[in-house]
Amino acid sequence: MKKQLPHLLVLLTVFFAGLTLGFFLGRNTLRGSVTVSVPPQMLTAPTTAAETTAALPEETSVSFPIDINCADEDTLQALPGIGPVLAERIVAYREEHGSFSAAEELLNVEGIGEKRLEAILDYIIVGA
Secondary structure (H helix, E strand, C coil): CCCHHHHHHHHHHHHHHHHHHHHHHHCCCCCCCEEEEECHHHCCCCCCHHHHHCCCCCCEEEEECEECCCCCHHHHCCCCCCCHHHHHHHHHHHHHHCCCCCHHHHHHCCCCCHHHHHHHHHHEECCC
């Protein structure tokens, strides 16, 4: 019995190590496109009185992930925590400095910090 105990412990250790490794390697493999339709009631409310009287579109459809180098202000507003002001700043930054080379470059846009970037990382890509 004493000789079998170390073999059993090694076997159990290898089994649990393989199980753990498989869990961590397999948990982020389901990355694909997602299309979301946003009803007008969920759109960000306009900020000026003139914009308040403007009619909202019937339905806005956005396909995720969003390419931050091609997206317009309306598309960027579909990202969590990105309203009209931040969307405008992202587009202005892109026009002034050129295309983003990495998602982390969004930290250079005023109003986007680590937490906001972390919240949108799964919803964006950096295209050409």
